[in-house]
Amino acid sequence: MLTSLSIKNYALIDKLQVEFNNGFSIITGETGAGKSILLGGLSLILGKRADLSSLKDETQKCIIEATFNVSDYKLKALFEEEDFDYEDQTIIRREILPSGKSRAFVNDSPVNLSGLQRLGASLIDIHSQHQTLQLTDDTFQFQIIDALAKNDSVLVTYQQELKVYKKLQKELKELLNFQAEAIKEHDYNSFLLNELVEANLVDGELETLESEYETLNNIEGIKENLSEAYHLLSDEQIGAISTLTSLKNTFQKLSGLSSKYEDLFNRVNSSLIEMDDVYSEVNALQEGLDADPKRLEEVDSKLKTLHDLMQKHVAEDVSELIKIKEALEEKVSVTENLEDSISKKENEIASQEVKLNGLAKTIHENREAAIPDLKQQLEAILSELGMANAQFSISVSLQDSFFSNGKDELSFLFSANKGGNFNELKKAASGGELSRIMLAIKSILAKYIQLPTIMFDEIDTGVSGEISNKMGDIMLQMSKTMQVFTITHLPQVAAKGHSHFKVYKEDVNNVTRTDLVQLNHDERVVEIAQMLGGIEMSSSAIAHAKELLN
Structure with a gap:
C-alpha cells in the first residue's frame, strides 16, 4: 500500500508531504484545483516519462518520492528479476533535472524506466478514462475470466511450454533454410572435397x-x-x-x-x-x-x-588445405544428415504440440466453467448500479492456433437494454456504462487476486445520487482487502471514506500553488456540505453532511 507521498517543485506544487492509511481514502477538490497534478505525480512514480514542463521552477530539480509497504505483495521475485534492492518499506524516487533529464531510484539504487514501470504496475492501479478502454481489449477480458477460472498456474506452464514450442519452430525453420541453401552448395562442396581427398594431403x-x-x-x-x-x-x-x-x-x-x-x-x-x-x-x-x-x-x-x-x-600451406578439407567434410556431412535432423525436430514439435493442446484444453475448460459465475456476478452488481437490464454474452471457442494465453477465441458481448442486440462493449456501452462495468469488474477481481492499491479517477462521473451511493458501497467493500483511493465530486461517495483529503489551489505572493491536506471530522462536514449546497452552506446542507458521515 501507498503510505506516503512527497512532491517538490512539480507543476503547481511547491512542496507537498502527505501520509496515507489503508482502507478507503477520498480525494475531493474543486474542478481545476489540481487533482490531475496529483495523478501526474503518481504516474511519474509508476514510470511515466517526464519532461521539463513538469518543473514549477525550471532552475530547480523536481523530486517526487513515494513509500510503499510491499510486505503483502509477494514481490521479492520481481525485485530479483529486475535486480532491485528489496525492502518491505520500499521507497521510489523520481528526479527531473533542470536540464530535462530524469532519474529514477528504488530504495536509493538507480533503475531504468522499463523496470520501474513493471514494478509500478504491481503497486498502484490508476483507473482513468483511458484505462476504461481496456475493457474492450481481449487481453484484459481474458485476465478477468482467468482470475475467476484460477488459471494462473496452468497459464504459467502453458506459456513456458509455448516458449519451448516457438524455439523448436524457429530451429526447424533455420534447418529448412539451411537445407535449401546447402542443397545449392552441396554438389560444389562435394567436388571441392573430392579434389582434396584425392590429393592425399599430409601435413609437412x-x-x-x-x-x-x-x-x-x-x-x-x-x-x-x-x-x-x-x-x-x-x-x-x-x-x-x-x-x-x-x-x-x-x-x-x-x-x-x-x-x-x-x-x-x-x-x-x-x-x-x-x-x-x-x-x-x-x-x-x-x-x-x-x-x-x-x-x-x-x-x-x-x-x-x-x-x-x-x-x-x-x-x-598443406596444413591449411587440411583444415579446409575438414570444414568441407563437415558441411557435406551436415547436408547429407539434414533430413534426419529435420525429421527429429518435427517429432519434437509434434510432441510439444500434444503438451500444449492438453494445457490449452484445461485452460479452455476452466474458462467455460468460470464464465457463468462471472456473468451472474457482473449482471447482479450492474443491476445495483442502475443497469437492471444489462446482460452479457460471454463464450470461448477453441481455435487451431496457439495464442499467448491458450487456443481460445473470446466473444465478450454486452447489451444494455432488455431485448437489445448483443454487441462489442465499445459499441454497446456508453462511457458512463463502461465506468460502471469497470468498477464491477474490479470489485469482482478483488475477491480472486491480490490487486495493488487502486485509485479511481472520478469513476462516478455522470451518475445519480442513488447510483453513486451504490458505487461508494462497492469501493468501500473493496477497501476491506486492499487500499482504495477515489477522486470524486459526489458527497454520497465522499462520506464513505475512512480518510478524506482535499486538493486546493491558493495564491501566495501572486503565485498560484496546489496543495493537499487531510481533513478532520469537522472539516469533512464543511467539505461535504459545500459539495451538497455550494460555498454558501445552509443549515440543512450541514445537517445532511453530518447524516451522511454518520
Missing part, C-alpha cells in the same frame, strides 16, 4: 616433396659432384684420407716428446675419424643415387596439384 609433405624434386631433377650434377668428392677423399696419392693418415702417423711419432705434439696428433686423428664418416656417407649416397624419371614425374605432378589447390583455396 610440401617441403619433403620439394626437396625430393630438387634431388631427382639434378641427379647428373649431383652424381658428378659426389664422384669428385669420392675421388678427393679416397685417392691413394692426393686423397684427403691418405694425406690425413700420413699426417697422423707423423704426429704419432712426435706425441711422446711433448704434450703439444700429442695434442696435434689427437686433433688430426679426430679429423681422420670425421673424414672416414664423410667418405662412408658419400659412398652410400653414390650407391643409392639412381636416375628415376618416373618418380620425378610423380613428384612433379604432386607438387603441381598441391600448388594448384593452395592457389585455388588461398592457402599458405
Whole structure:
C-alpha cells in the first residue's frame, strides 16, 4: 500500500508531504484545483516519462518520492528479476533535472524506466478514462475470466511450454533454410572435397616433396659432384684420407716428446675419424643415387596439384588445405544428415504440440466453467448500479492456433437494454456504462487476486445520487482487502471514506500553488456540505453532511 507521498517543485506544487492509511481514502477538490497534478505525480512514480514542463521552477530539480509497504505483495521475485534492492518499506524516487533529464531510484539504487514501470504496475492501479478502454481489449477480458477460472498456474506452464514450442519452430525453420541453401552448395562442396581427398594431403609433405624434386631433377650434377668428392677423399696419392693418415702417423711419432705434439696428433686423428664418416656417407649416397624419371614425374605432378589447390583455396600451406578439407567434410556431412535432423525436430514439435493442446484444453475448460459465475456476478452488481437490464454474452471457442494465453477465441458481448442486440462493449456501452462495468469488474477481481492499491479517477462521473451511493458501497467493500483511493465530486461517495483529503489551489505572493491536506471530522462536514449546497452552506446542507458521515 501507498503510505506516503512527497512532491517538490512539480507543476503547481511547491512542496507537498502527505501520509496515507489503508482502507478507503477520498480525494475531493474543486474542478481545476489540481487533482490531475496529483495523478501526474503518481504516474511519474509508476514510470511515466517526464519532461521539463513538469518543473514549477525550471532552475530547480523536481523530486517526487513515494513509500510503499510491499510486505503483502509477494514481490521479492520481481525485485530479483529486475535486480532491485528489496525492502518491505520500499521507497521510489523520481528526479527531473533542470536540464530535462530524469532519474529514477528504488530504495536509493538507480533503475531504468522499463523496470520501474513493471514494478509500478504491481503497486498502484490508476483507473482513468483511458484505462476504461481496456475493457474492450481481449487481453484484459481474458485476465478477468482467468482470475475467476484460477488459471494462473496452468497459464504459467502453458506459456513456458509455448516458449519451448516457438524455439523448436524457429530451429526447424533455420534447418529448412539451411537445407535449401546447402542443397545449392552441396554438389560444389562435394567436388571441392573430392579434389582434396584425392590429393592425399599430409601435413609437412610440401617441403619433403620439394626437396625430393630438387634431388631427382639434378641427379647428373649431383652424381658428378659426389664422384669428385669420392675421388678427393679416397685417392691413394692426393686423397684427403691418405694425406690425413700420413699426417697422423707423423704426429704419432712426435706425441711422446711433448704434450703439444700429442695434442696435434689427437686433433688430426679426430679429423681422420670425421673424414672416414664423410667418405662412408658419400659412398652410400653414390650407391643409392639412381636416375628415376618416373618418380620425378610423380613428384612433379604432386607438387603441381598441391600448388594448384593452395592457389585455388588461398592457402599458405598443406596444413591449411587440411583444415579446409575438414570444414568441407563437415558441411557435406551436415547436408547429407539434414533430413534426419529435420525429421527429429518435427517429432519434437509434434510432441510439444500434444503438451500444449492438453494445457490449452484445461485452460479452455476452466474458462467455460468460470464464465457463468462471472456473468451472474457482473449482471447482479450492474443491476445495483442502475443497469437492471444489462446482460452479457460471454463464450470461448477453441481455435487451431496457439495464442499467448491458450487456443481460445473470446466473444465478450454486452447489451444494455432488455431485448437489445448483443454487441462489442465499445459499441454497446456508453462511457458512463463502461465506468460502471469497470468498477464491477474490479470489485469482482478483488475477491480472486491480490490487486495493488487502486485509485479511481472520478469513476462516478455522470451518475445519480442513488447510483453513486451504490458505487461508494462497492469501493468501500473493496477497501476491506486492499487500499482504495477515489477522486470524486459526489458527497454520497465522499462520506464513505475512512480518510478524506482535499486538493486546493491558493495564491501566495501572486503565485498560484496546489496543495493537499487531510481533513478532520469537522472539516469533512464543511467539505461535504459545500459539495451538497455550494460555498454558501445552509443549515440543512450541514445537517445532511453530518447524516451522511454518520
